[in-house]
Amino acid sequence: MSFASPWWLAAGLLVLALGVGYLIAQRRRRRNTVKFANLELLDKVAPGRPGWWRHIPTALVLVGLMLLTVALAGPTAQAKEPRNRAVVMLAVDTSLSMEATDVAPNRLDAAKEAAQSFVDDLTPGVNLGIVSFAGIATVLVSPTTDRTVAKQAIDGLTLDERTATGEAIISSLQTIELFSKTLPPDGTDTGPPPARIVLMTDGKRTVGRTEQDAAQRAADAGVPVSVIAFGTDNGSITVNDEVIPVPLDTEAMQQIAQISGGDFHQAASAEELKSIYAQLGEQIGYETKERDVSKPWLIAGTMLVVLGSAAALVITARIP
Known part of the structure; x- marks a missing residue:
């Protein structure tokens, strides 16, 4: 697979930066909570927070954004056309x-x-x-x-x-x-x-x-x-x-x-002649062209972003 606009792949670095930023924000929130909160009182008054699976919506959105980045780069693949x-x-x-x-x-x-x-x-x-x-x-x-x-x-x-x-x-x-x-x-x-x-x-x-x-x-x-x-x-x-x-x-x-x-x-021999004709028929009857294959990446990326956003509303009552 090749790309019509490969420079768009650089946008993937922004998505990675978002992922790193999310991890840093989670660690900082945990550290600040432990530093300034009374843990005994917090356990009594604060509702229980979801476990590790609360990160799933963000992960889905980030993966979806990465797939959309690939789609923007215009992936192409060789295909035979008559x-x-x-x-x-x-x-x-x-x-x-x-x-x-x-x-x-x-x-x-x-x-x-x-x-x-x-x-x-x-x-x-x-x-x-x-x-x-x-x-x-x-x-x-x-x-x-x-x-x-x-x-x-x-x-x-x-x-x-x-x-x-x-x-x-x-x-x-x-x-x-x-x-x-x-x-x-x-x-x-x-x-x-x-x-x-x-x-x-x-x-x-x-x-x-x-x-x-x-x-x-x-x-x-x-x-x-x-x-x-x-x-x-x-x-x-x-x-x-x-x-x-x-x-x-x-x-x-x-x-x-x-x-x-x-x-x-x-x-x-007759068999060899038929084989040669078959090879020539394949060469003559078809040509190889670069075909745009960005649509599957676009569909998958969009679905993951929508799914991640919906999951965030259900789990955390907000969109990540």
């Missing part, structure tokens, strides 16, 4: 290398299943778009909160030749830019909504603009790219009876993440 205007573009590699069976049943089918879980778990208020890329990048779904169309697009992914990784990033950036212009202001945001590209691929770019150029464009636009390298170095496909190795190109993928300000992940 992002309701964020834009996420999920770009899925559909090149022929995704037919490799090093991840059962094959890379593409495993990627589809994991992507479906990502869509289901993503915060409802996040606008999600889908891009598929092989020789070209195709925007299948513009950003929307309708998860049904996104899942239908993922189910319909099919394989094609070549890999245009850079084009997928640039197409995603263009889609984010166009969509951001259509969003009405909500009265709190001063700029475009937060955006991110999630790029799932298994191989090296073969056509189109370079990954480095696309990643730099993403960095310039303030859109980080979360890259997921999916598959193993032992993957292979068969084309015209020829076995062609399709290992991962992690170096290029790491460069995309580094240049764009995003992050890099590697998954060698």
